[in-house]
Amino acid sequence: xxxxxxxKFAEMETxxxxxQFPFSTLMAGENEMRGxxxxxxxxxxxxxxxxxxxxxxEYAVGLGQRFPEKNYIGIDIKGARMWTxxxxxxxxxxxxxxxxxxxxxxxxxxxxxxxxxEIWITFPDPQMKKVxxxxxxxxxxxxxxxVLEDGGTVHLKTDSPFLYTYTAALLRENALPTLVDTDDLxxxxxxxxILEIKTHYECQWLQRGLTIKYLxxxxxxxxxxxxxxxxxxxxxxxxxxxxxxxxPQLMAADNDEKTE
Numbered sequence: 733x734x735x736x737x738x739x740k741f742a743e744m745e746t747x748x749x750x751x752q753f754p755f756s757t758l759m760a761g762e763n764e765m766r767g768x769x770x771x772x773x774x775x776x777x778x779x780x781x782x783x784x785x786x787x788x789x790e791y792a793v794g795l796g797q798r799f800p801e802k803n804y805i806g807i808d809i810k811g812a813r814m815w816t817x818x819x820x821x822x823x824x825x826x827x828x829x830x831x832x833x834x835x836x837x838x839x840x841x842x843x844x845x846x847x848x849x850e851i852w853i854t855f856p857d858p859q860m861k862k863v864x865x866x867x868x869x870x871x872x873x874x875x876x877x878x879v880l881e882d883g884g885t886v887h888l889k890t891d892s893p894f895l896y897t898y899t900a901a902l903l904r905e906n907a908l909p910t911l912v913d914t915d916d917l918x919x920x921x922x923x924x925x926i927l928e929i930k931t932h933y934e935c936q937w938l939q940r941g942l943t944i945k946y947l948x949x950x951x952x953x954x955x956x957x958x959x960x961x962x963x964x965x966x967x968x969x970x971x972x973x974x975x976x977x978x979x980p981q982l983m984a985a986d987n988d989e990k991t992e
Contacts (some may be wrong), residue, residue, distance in 0.1 A: 784852065
C-alpha cells in the first residue's frame with residue numbers, strides 16, 4: 733500500500749465525521765450507533781439520507797451544503813476515495829454529513845429499521861454479469877428495506893444504458909411507484925440544483941459524450957420483489973477503475989492525439 737494511502741487512512745482515524753466499524757463488531761451486533769445516529773452524532777431529529785458507493789462523497793457533501801435540514805451519510809469500502817469527502821466536510825465545518833467505511837451489504841448492521849428516509853445510488857458498477865451484485869437488484873433492494881422507512885425514496889444516477897434499462901424493467905415488473913424516469917437527464921429539462929451536483933466520474937462520462945440516466949422511485953415494504961425476465965444489450969463501453977473508459981472510437985482518438 734502506498735504511503736499516500738496510509739497517510740489518508742491515518743488522517744481519517746482522527747476525523748469525527750468518519751466511522752470505521754470493525755467487521756467483528758458489526759457481526760456481533762455491538763454497533764452502538766445503530767438506531768442512535770440522530771442523537772449521538774447529528775444531535776437533531778432530521779431525516780437521514782444515504783449515498784451508497786459514495787466514492788469521493790461529492791453527493792453527500794453537495795446535498796449537505798444545500799439542505800442543512802437533513803442529515804447525510806456516505807458509505808463506501810474505498811477509504812482512500814472517501815478521504816476526499818471527509819476532508820471537505822472537515823474544512824467546510826459541516827455538521828450534517830458523515831461517512832461510514834463498510835460494505836453496503838452490512839447496512840442493516842449500521843442502521844436500525846426505518847432509520848433512513850432516502851437513498852442515493854450514484855454511478856455504481858452495472859455488474860452486467862452478476863445480478864446479485866447490482867445495487868438496484870432485488871437482493872440489494874430487499875436489504876435497503878431493512879433500514880429504509882416504508883415507501884422511502886431511492887435515486888439512481890447512472891451512465892450505464894444496461895443498468896438503467898434493467899432497473900426500469902425491475903420497477904415495472906414490481907409496480908414500484910416511479911417518480912422520475914429519464915434516459916437523458918441534462919437534455920430533459922429535469923435537472924435542478926440537486927441533480928446538477930456532479931461526481932468526479934460523472935464529469936468524465938459527460939466529457940466523453942455519454943448521457944446520464946436518472947430514476948427516482950419509492951420502495952414499499954409490502955411488495956415481494958421479483959427479477960425482470962428481460963434480455964438487455966450490454967453496454968458498448970467498459971469501465972474498470974472508473975477513472976478510465978475503454979471505447980474503441982475514444983481509444984483511436986487518443987492514439988491519434990499521441991502520434992501528432
